[in-house]
Amino acid sequence: MEINKETGLLKGNITIGIFTDVKKGDRVEWIPTLFGERLTKWAEWQESWNANIISYYNFTGTTGDVLDDVSASGNDLDNVAATRGATGIIGNGVASVLAQGIINGTIAGFPTSDVNFTINSWIKTETLDFQVLLGWMQASDGNLAAQVTINLNHYFFREVNLFSTQFDTGITPTIGTFEMATFTYDKESNNMSFYLDGVLSASITSDFTGTSGTCFSLFKACNNAFPSNATLDEIGIWNRTLTPTEISDIFDAQKDGFVNGTHIEVFDFPPIVVLNSPINGFNSTNQTIIFNGTITRVSGSGILNVTLFIDGILNETNSSEINDTDYLFTKIISEGSHNWTYESCSIGGCTTATTQNFTIDSSPTINVFSPTNTTFATSTIFFNATSNLTVDKWIVNYNGTNVTLSDINTTLEVEDGIHQLLLYANNSITGVFGLNDTIFFSVDVNAPELNITEPFGVINFQDISENQTLRWNVSDPNIDTCLLQYEGVNTTLSCAANISNFTIGTARTLDIFANDTFGNMVSDTVTWSYLVLQTSTTFNSSSFETAEERFTVNVTTNGSVITAGSLTFDGTENTGATITNTTVNNYSITNSITIPASIGTKNHNFNLTIVGMIINTTTQPQIINATNFTICGAAPQDTPFINITFRNETLAEEDVNATISSTWTYSLTELSEVNKTLIFIDATQKLNYTFCSSPSDRDLNIDLSMTYNNDISQQRSFLLTTTLSNTTLT
Structure with a gap:
């Protein structure tokens, strides 16, 4: 392969690489010609570097709050304010700008006792202040920690525990430049060493006792102490001591721009598990199920085993170690709802597929043709149905009793009433019954039941001006109409109401008729009498x-x-x-x-x-x-019934003034025990006194006892019993 700089490549940084799977024992080398130069030395990742690796972080992503551990351990980290997508030694890295960010998470498998380990990271710091670059600790106790720091202007390993290890490497970081810093510990020799850019730079003899902390963090301690201003990339942690050659080779592989992420492909990852059948939601009438799943290795070593789980319980394990094939298990499954999955393991770990659900239902599906959801006017009912499976027994139940049919095409005598049909069919192979309970039918051969309860017998009292109450009871599942017949007049009744009324005539007999929708009719006659029937009042x-x-x-x-x-x-x-x-x-x-x-x-x-x-x-x-007799006043007390005047006892008998004290007993009837009384007294002398009565159009019987007096005469008495009217004035 050759890339020529004359072909017009874009300016700027260019990343060129290949992706390949590396298996145990393989050695991959790529010698390209780039820009006219043949590169005989090139980066490679060796399978041996994967041994005993705990976690590896290459920070390929540029966004998101979760930073993946690309090893099989799954020690993913959470990002809090750190910068993703920063320029790393290989592609992207992570940075804490102005000491603001922290990346942390709960981890497992990190060195927590006197064991061999290696910590390797590319570091670019922007300051020599005391700062924690990476490490793990008890989040709640800063005195239990194992950390890579910058202290006293040097790379520094700090273990805080019962016996503390403080390893001052004496090496000052180069500000603004990526450097590969590697700390190793060999428990056999109690030696802790520091490598800078693949070269042994410092070592001490010291016991590493480890910390039980499970919080791993970058850029700060887990308790947010000692923030750093730096960029990190390609962090690896092993629970073994890498050899000087391995450390040098890793540096050589990564310093020249090893294609970001290439080494991911050589880690031992768990297999890929794909469940084929039964599919999720599968329904079967057959209890024999063939479970099928495809198992594919990702890289590294091959498949170790495949395990079938049914309803969360291990059922069977296949340890044939065949790679990249379908694994089958044949099982007899009970009736009901179930779930299943495969788990497959390799050296890289185990994978469990997402659980899928299935149902075994070998109960026959029943289609009922007769009876249907209707009402029958005959008691002879025909039963007929079919099933999707072979059936050796049919059972019907419509009244609480199971009846085995001699044939699915047969008749039975069914009593009157509303019935729910329960029709069972037995699977001749599995013995499982199916049920159809969707049919509701009625049989109505008999006439309705009717009983008049009122009027009935001798009724003690009734007012003829009020209607007579009529009550009855009627029952029939298919009742249709009810009719009252009284004195030759037919009146339709509401059957369900069970109550009505009618105008009382001279007859003391009536009939009620009731019929159902099939024409079955019944009647009831009642005769009654009244002990006392009120016909009128005056x-x-x-x-x-x-x-x-x-x-x-x-x-x-x-x-x-x-x-x-x-x-x-x-x-x-x-x-x-x-x-x-x-x-x-x-x-x-x-x-x-x-x-x-x-x-x-x-x-x-x-x-x-x-x-x-x-x-x-x-x-x-x-x-x-009210009946009122009193001194006259405003209406209605304004109709005079009697006027009293006084005269001198001289020959002239001229009118004179007088005072009076009077008691009047009065009634509209003869004076008796039911009377009313007026007591009237006036101490001011007057010529006369006029008394009025209400009602004014009725005579009033009175009994008067009165005394009267003035300044020139002695007191006199006056008694009067009489009948007054509106014409009696004196």
Whole structure:
């Protein structure tokens, strides 16, 4: 291959390289001619350098918060404010500008005791201040650490533990220049050495006791102490002591611009596992499953084993170590939902594929042709169905009892009702039953069931002005219409309501008819009677205090005799009602009372004694207005009933003034226990006194006791019992 500078290459830095897989024992060399010069010495990565490598970071990426460990260890790091995409010794590196960034993460496998190790990194520092370049420690304890630092203007290895190791290399970093710094430790000789650019530059005898820290960081300690201003690239950590030759070879390979990332291909990586079948979401009616997955090695050593996991449990391992092939396992799987995966291992580690789900369902799928989702007017039902699998037994259940069919094309006698069909089919190979439970059918051969519950028998009381309540019970899965027949009139009823009413006539018998959608009809007849049927009432809608009122109720009985009656008015019972048997079974009950002195709406009803029980008639309201007798004033007390004047006891009998003190007992009826009283006193002498009554159109019975007097006469008394009207003025 030859690249000629005369062909017009662009200006600037140009990276040229090749990618190749390196297997154990291979040696790869590339001798190109570039710009007219044949390069006989060229970079190469040897497979032996991979041995015992813990982590390797080449920082190829330019963005993102995660920096990958390109070895098999997976010790990835998190980036916090460090600069990615900075110019490295090979392609990209990472930098902490003005000591602002830190890269850290939880690691495993780093040296934590007296073991051999190697730490190698390309470093370009911008200052000689004390700074931590890289290392690991207990994040919460700065006194437990192993760190590569710059201290006293030198490269420095600092171990802080029970026994501290402070290795001052005496080598001053070259500011602004990439240098490969390598620290090694050999526990057999207790020797710690420092190599700069592949050349041994310093060493000491010291015990490395290690730290148990699991926080690995770049540019600062994990506790954010001792920030650095530097660029790092190609960091490698081994748990062995690299030989001087290996260190020199790595320097030679990388110093000339080893193509960034080429060495990634030679690490031992875990295999690639691809699951082929059964695919995710696979459904099978066959319990025999062939598991198939392709296993491909990535690089390095070959496949060690392949393991089948079913439902998270190791099932079988194949250790044939065949590379790049399909691995098959044949298994008998139980019914139900399952998952599976392969795990394959090589020296580079193990890979487990993403779990895939599958289902074994050998239950037959049943298609029902008869019965269908409908209602049948016959009890002989035909059963017919098919299945996708071979079936040796069919079972039906529609009423809680399993019935094995002699044939899937057969009939059964089914009782009335709504039924859910459970049809089972048995897989003749696996013995697993399938079920179809989607059919709901009805059988309706019988007429509806009907029962009238009201009116019924002897009803103690009913007011003819109110409708009679009608109640019934009807049941049928396919009820259609209900009809009332009373006194020759048909009235449609709402079957589901179970309640209605009708106007009471003279008949005491009615019929209800009910039919279903298949024409099955039933009827029920009921006869009843009323012990007391209230047919009418007579009374004034309003009255006045102390007035006499007459109340009448007319009733019809079922032949029983009313023996006594009373009137309850405003909660007070008034006995002695007059009972008149007007015609056969018809009675008129009357009672007259004096209205008590209390205004407002007052309720009343009759209480009738019949066949040893008391029947209360319908409660009725009456408005009671006030009866007032007083000195005349504004309406309605402005209609005079009596005027009182005074005369001298001389011959002239001239009018004179007088004072009075009077007590008036008054009533719209005869004076009795129900009366009202007015006490009127006036100490100022007047010629006359006029008294008015309300209501003004009714006579008023009074009983007056009065005394009167003036300055020139002795006191006189006056008594009067009379009836007043609006024409009685003196």
